Amino acid sequence: MADAERKLNNGKSRIDFQADPSKYRHWKLTVGGDVATLLMDVDEKGTLFEGYELKLNSYDLGVDIELADAIERLRFEHPQVKVILLRSGKPRVFCAGANIRMLAGASHAHKVNFCKFTNETRNGIEDASEASGLFTICVINGTAAGGGYELALAADHIMLIDDGSSTVSLPELPLLAVLPGTGGLTRVTDKRKVRRDRADVFCTTEEGIKGKRAVDWRLVDEVVPASKLEEAVAKRAREFAAKSQRPAAAKGIALKPLTRERSADGVEYGTVSVELRAAALASEASGQRGQSQVRAPDTREDGSSARAALASEASGQRGHSKSARAGHSPEPGSSARARLATITLRGPQAPPPASAEAMVEQGAEFWPLKLARELDDAILDIRANEFDVAAIVFKSSGDPAQVLAYDQFLEANKEHWLAREIRGFWKRVLKRVDLTSRSLVALVEPGSCFAGTLAELVFASDRSYMLIGKRDGDNKPPATLALATVNFGAYPMSNGLSRLASRFLADPTDLDRAKAAAGETLDAEAAERLGLVTFALDDIDWEDEIRVFLEERASFSADGLTGLEANLRFGGPETMESKIFARLTAWQNWIFQRPNAVGEEGALKRYGTGQKPAFDTRRV
């Protein structure tokens, strides 16, 4: 399995998630009244990496970055648009799905990241419908295969041309020995509710299904003869537009390009800083770890019995005691390379505007929107370009009262389209954080502003530490935490619950107590009592505790942590969305390592070579 990343096209050194409609290579976005047409017309040569061509509207991550951008722009720049017509600019083919040669040459990490982002984009299309009344009608004028059909599945309505040959299909399993990677299986069973045995037939029939059967089996909503297609599309567009509450007269705001300054050690945005540094200090620091760990809160007693038991079970030799593990750090090729990314979010410099109109005037400079866009970009950048980042540490600086003032402003204007879109954007960014496979840590320190919306990052973190009181010789105000209405439902996780409801699954009265404390300024001990932070520590313990914790975290297996966090972050219910990221994605990740798919004789590698794949038939 090739695990080296391909070379990016056009001499770029990082994958960039920012896009500019005037430079789209793969999509044509046209807006006419309340209907927008999003035409997929992929430029074969416009690949993200070298070494393949994007024939037949097949796509790579670069194509999807433009799609995600277009959907966001329709929400913010064109609030009057009620319906998106998702169409192909190529004859007889809607979309051939993810490019196979790209997949065949991609590293495991890239495949996983690619699927995660395309999933988020499809979810974004559905979110635009549910949360914003921006409906999508997919018009399939030819072949919609694999990821092409999965894209269609994200739409509210699927129209298939009835020309005797156009089909929808999920041929991944029979052709490539992998699964549909963008939610296809889950949307087939849970969204379109295709009967499971029919889903089995569909997903193992490489030539796909067309015509009446496609409708009978619920795979598409209607089939239309070519001669009547435009008329039917226009009719459906009018029907969906009539159901939308999007504002007919509103004028959008421009999502101006982000300003970013990159250095060797990080990135500076307007309201966000990202700082990258090695996770482990020099080896003399490691020597202190064992001792320091013993001082960890309430684990001060030496709980050696479990270790002793396991150790002795394994013949009395413990290969990696803490000190041994700490000893990795200086070793090249092991966790020595692990890094930390500290993301500092800066609170607003000025009070909220006086009116919704003034907010529109500020546009992309309006603090909550600017911060959300920059945070989103920072997270995506780390995910795709910084594989050695073991943990993301969230910090903040600013005036919590001002953060709350913005939350109150958005709450007071929540019927305004732009306020609603900004809240919706925060919801999606926070979900992106939840799904980021890096350890997430919040450090709540003097001078920070984890209040309301920003407090969600504390609750999104795997762990949070809060400093008690002031630091010696530091005049910053003691750390506080403050809850607001937004913390109780505005930003559901993919499991459908707020982060606080997920946190307090055990006892709903804990959630009630938190609600009752909304608006209060909570110091570290109060926040810990309410269960809002993991540990409140005083200045004496802080430095060592955090250092030891972060070093230890970086010394654990990266894969083990990914699996651990993917489980612990999502207690309680599952939704279609969480099933896509859990059940389906996890199986796909598994298959993306199996020789039957990615081995030298596997189906992904041999596709199109004229050679048959050789399969290990053993069932696991």
Added chain:
Amino acid sequence: MADAERKLNNGKSRIDFQADPSKYRHWKLTVGGDVATLLMDVDEKGTLFEGYELKLNSYDLGVDIELADAIERLRFEHPQVKVILLRSGKPRVFCAGANIRMLAGASHAHKVNFCKFTNETRNGIEDASEASGLFTICVINGTAAGGGYELALAADHIMLIDDGSSTVSLPELPLLAVLPGTGGLTRVTDKRKVRRDRADVFCTTEEGIKGKRAVDWRLVDEVVPASKLEEAVAKRAREFAAKSQRPAAAKGIALKPLTRERSADGVEYGTVSVELRAAALASEASGQRGQSQVRAPDTREDGSSARAALASEASGQRGHSKSARAGHSPEPGSSARARLATITLRGPQAPPPASAEAMVEQGAEFWPLKLARELDDAILDIRANEFDVAAIVFKSSGDPAQVLAYDQFLEANKEHWLAREIRGFWKRVLKRVDLTSRSLVALVEPGSCFAGTLAELVFASDRSYMLIGKRDGDNKPPATLALATVNFGAYPMSNGLSRLASRFLADPTDLDRAKAAAGETLDAEAAERLGLVTFALDDIDWEDEIRVFLEERASFSADGLTGLEANLRFGGPETMESKIFARLTAWQNWIFQRPNAVGEEGALKRYGTGQKPAFDTRRV
């Protein structure tokens, strides 16, 4: 990664899932009134495979087979038992979890199968509580590490000795770079509802947690000083016994050893036959596949556009057209080895007994119980010993009216403890079928008896085929299907829904129509109209269709099918149980392939060697 299976101990050639209490090597089961004590006292030398020792009450699959057996026996042989005290027979250690050396040397397939079975056993402990009022109290007298704590998590009540050193822990991630493999993460968050950040601390603290913090964090229900332990245990046992409705005066039935006759081609039980044969016929058969596939029901038209699109996208060369794929079969090392297991279930030879007492009298010979036990053993045997089996084909023979008569008998006696236990056993066996990673196919043919309970196997299958009318020159009665009350709730899947409710997620009126047809004898066309079978075929198509389908199925990637089926079988809601088998298991399977865990320098391999593992720090 070693993928060769170790040698079984004691010269055995297959893993046997049958156990006999008089020969238990690892457990001591004693029954006193309404309380049973199940003492874990693992025989270090009594390993399933060669090459390791089961020190400190660590376990392998052999230990768990005895545990599963003991739980079943308590349900059937000791109906008066209301409380199980799950304890350790060793001083200062409850259980050190799955044996690490066993895991380090096991094949990927064995690790996955091992975790699946131990999960089913833990679920069985919980099912005994919920469905039968047989409660489990876990008494932890020392270290409960990893799988040891996961075993405790299956109990209704966890008591931890408060001796200053005994801890509970899930040290898998920090010590071994894998996840707790037996539901631990999900039970911590979803059953015990431990706050997610505390769960994070707990699962990354190898020494575990003890004392008051273990209670405060909800990891155990109580801590008790050694001096008061026995008194406290007796008190809890009385409390739980008081809540149980199990019958004080009932006399159990003996679960007599199954009679099995094994040949090179299969196994014969009393009511079940298993026949193993090659999935692919000789190569001249393969030549017919393309043509035959074109004749598949309603896919007769050549849906070549999707293929053409993908093919041309991959430079116009299609590596594995159907005929090319069929060509695998004769190739050694590829799907040539794939086999089919046909399981034929035989209906009852006699009408149901006249009374519940007569049922008790028949005991393990009572047809529904005998069949369920034999089917369970057949499924487990294929899972663990027949990795090359690509598909399990379910057939049946007998009188459907007699099958329904037994269902009616059990329904009429559903308050009787034994009837309830038998229904519960069927529920568990059918769940085991759902979770079996082989393609499941039901063939409903003349002379079959897929009625009531047996019809569940049709609905558990990925696809079902039913023959229309009689066969030429065959006097067997035409195939029928019949529904009964049991099909609408008695046998929920792990997602909490009946198989028919899962099947008809799209439209509840489909479920209503099926309910209205309960008791009717449905021929193939009626069954197809009601959506109960995938395809009804006439005699002319039958032979070719089935052959082509099964050959094609066997030619697909085994891993891809496992992932596909794990998704399509479980539409709709998720439960804690389904999350364990979906989210957690899939991530664990993924990690079980990653070099950080299983590579030569990985943590599983290096544990106990004195060498540190070397980790790839890249996050995926």
